[in-house]
Amino acid sequence: MNKKWLATPYLFWAVAFIVIPLLMVVYYGMTDKTGAFTWENVIAITSPEHVKALMLSLLLSLISTIICLLLAYPLAMILVAKHASKTSFIVMLFILPMWMNFLLRTLAWQTLLEKNGVLNGILSFLHLPALNLINTPGAIILGMVYNFLPFMVLPIYNVLAKIDINVINAARDLGANGIQTFLKITLPLSFPGIASGITMVFVPALTTFVISTLLGGSKILLIGNVIEQEFTTASNWHLGSGLSLVLMIFVLLSMVISSFFDKDGEGAAL
Amino acid sequence: MKKLVALACITATSVAALSGCGSSESSNGEVIVYNWGEYIDPDVLEMFEEETGIKVVYDEYETNETMYPKVEAGAAQYDLVCPSDYMIDKMIEKGLVQELNFDNIPNAKQYIGEQYYEQSxxxxxxxxxxxxxxxxxVGILYNQTMVSEPxxxxxxxxxxxYENNILMQDSVRDAFMVALKRNGNSMNSTDDAELNAAKDALxxxxxxxxxxxxxxxxDKMIGNEAAIGVIxxxxxxxxxxxxxDLVYVIPEEGTNVWIDSWVMLKDAPNKENAEKFLDFLCRPEIALKNFEYITYSTPNTGAQELIEDEDIKNSPIAFPDLSQYNNIETFQYLGEEFDEKLNELWKQVKSN
Structure with missing residues (x-):
């Protein structure tokens, strides 16, 4: 591999926009306003309102990850079973909304779920009672699932598509029924995809603050909102960075678990 | 004041930048202005450049809090900034702004109403x-078809x-202002008991x-999403x-009168041009142009005279008679420790 020098621009990029900012976060997180070293910003996670926000974030992102997995796996299987032309059409349908800005798509959900929104409009047209959808934890989960579902579907689809059909045929030949084949062959072979999908949904869901602001009416405080506010309105970058460091531990944890299942990085290949 | 429409900001900035390039390559220098997003009629900048040959370098921010660190760090050298009351208080205290020479800005004394200087x-x-x-x-906007009485x-x-029909301001000091005023306290209160009572109320x-x-x-009030909103x-x-159907009232317990004012930064590189720019902005016809564009009340009495639409000219919303209220206040800067305390209390409200 004598073409390593081709990676130099990326190296510069990574240092300038990943490593240095990360070090700055560590610096801010570990110092107070006078610049003296302190653990206080990190320990601040133990204050009741921060713990509550963190727990709520973990819970909501866990629920949305599970929902994403339950929706994505069957879909990925259907995609693999279809002819190539149909598959690419359905994959296209999935990727198409991602061409549109994430904020706009979330704002669109606001319009759909609002009190006088599209959904309630249909309900009242059918003489059904209006539902209180917006500004609830459910709306936030919906927003997370909607926005992050493609990140679950694509890695699982990738892994499933790579499974040699002969392996499955062999299993059937040897007398395994459909369920057994799925549980003993397909599912274990797709673990790398599932693991990478879980990380790709869980991590952004855990750290989001936009979805909770737009669909939760700022009534539901997630840890992402706390951090965002420390930077924007409270102008306490030290506390914001300290809390980010704590959040990074959770992100790293989920990535470690994921890489344990996805040793070859198969699922990550999008 | 709080228009966070980033897109529009970008457009406005680029319009300003483009017009800056087009109209003046003259040697009269430049003036560097840092203002709220969507807070000036872009034509005004162009007119100033054409008239004086001074190039306006125009930059925008969304909140006082995002503006402050940039100005404090001095990373960007601005001449003029347009912060709100309490932020000006803070900037004066931190020595970031310089005294203005009103002799060079005659329009400021002539046209800006005395009562606004008084409030300042x-x-x-x-x-x-x-x-x-x-x-x-800041007051209550309500939908008269959705409430039982005025x-x-x-x-x-x-x-x-009105459960689930109320929109509150998502900003610390505005939210606490409402609660403090409702409890009959000053919105600049630093008393722990009063602040805690306000927190409990929220x-x-x-x-x-x-x-x-x-x-x-x-948008939510226009779309009948809620009956009552703080706005x-x-x-x-x-x-x-x-x-x-919407009606705006200033509640009887009093409220916040806010003022956004121009200040000149301590080490403004283009002091003379900045003075010319301020004088230009204080011209009645220019102030009127800005008022029509941004719809926030102008303190320029000359411009108020020029408003053609009688309804707006006499509107108690745009130009309320402040003397009829004895409990209106303006935010003051109460120190970093206070800011931290208030943010902490707000977090407790939000996480509850």
Missing amino acids: KEFDPENKYSIPYCWGT ITSWDVLWDAQ IEQKPLVQAYVVDQVR YSGEAIYTQRENS
Whole structure:
């Protein structure tokens, strides 16, 4: 591999926009306003309102990850079973909304779920009672699932598509029924995809603050909102960075678990 | 004041930048202005450049809090900034701004109404540093078809019959202002007991609140999403134009009168040009042009005279007679420790 020098621009990029900012976060997180070293910003996670926000974030992102997995796996299987032309059409349908800005798509959900929104409009047209959808934890989960579902579907689809059909045929030949084949062959072979999908949904869901602001009416405080506010309105970058460091531990944890299942990085290949 | 429409900001900036390039390559130098997003008629910048040959370098921010660190760090050298009252207070205290020479800005004394300088004394006690640019009140906007009786008091925001029909401001000091005023306290209170009482009131109110929003109050009220919202008076005029059922009131317990004023930074590189720019902005016809563009009340009495639409000219929303209220206040800067304390209390409200 004598073409390593081709990676130099990326190296510069990574240092300038990943490593240095990360070090700055560590610096801010570990110092107070006078610049003296302190653990206080990190320990601040133990204050009741921060713990509550963190727990709520973990819970909501866990629920949305599970929902994403339950929706994505069957879909990925259907995609693999279809002819190539149909598959690419359905994959296209999935990727198409991602061409549109994430904020706009979330704002669109606001319009759909609002009190006088599209959904309630249909309900009242059918003489059904209006539902209180917006500004609830459910709306936030919906927003997370909607926005992050493609990140679950694509890695699982990738892994499933790579499974040699002969392996499955062999299993059937040897007398395994459909369920057994799925549980003993397909599912274990797709673990790398599932693991990478879980990380790709869980991590952004855990750290989001936009979805909770737009669909939760700022009534539901997630840890992402706390951090965002420390930077924007409270102008306490030290506390914001300290809390980010704590959040990074959770992100790293989920990535470690994921890489344990996805040793070859198969699922990550999008 | 709080228009966070980033897209529009970008457009406005680029328009300003383009016009800057086109019209003046002359040697009259430049003036570097840092203002709120969507807070000036872009034509005004162009007119100034054409008239004086001074190039306007125009930059925008969304909140006082995002502007401050940039100015404090001195990373970007600006001449003029247009912060709000309490932020000016802070900038004076931190020595970031310089005294203005009003002799070089004659229009400022001639056309800006005396009452606005008077109100400014809460943050600029000797009127040495700032020239009022826009001002307004914070009040309740309600939909008269959705409430049982006319609203007069902040108390209505705690009325259980409006559960899920109330929009609160999602900004620390505005939210606490409402609660403090409702409890009969000063909105600049630093008393722990009063602040805690305000916090408890906000927690008590939370189940009734539909959402905490800033700019979206406008659209949600127009779309009949809520019956009652806390809003800036400048937005009220616009919302009423779109939805005639909406009524704006200043509650009887009093409210916040805010002022956004121009200040010159301590080491402004183009002092003379900055003075010319300020003088230009204080011209009645220019102030009128800006008022029509941004719809926030102008303190320029000359411009107020020139308004053709009688309804707006005499509008109690745009130009309320402040003397009839004895309990209106302007935010003061109460120190970093206070800011931290208030943010902490707000977090407790939000996480509850």
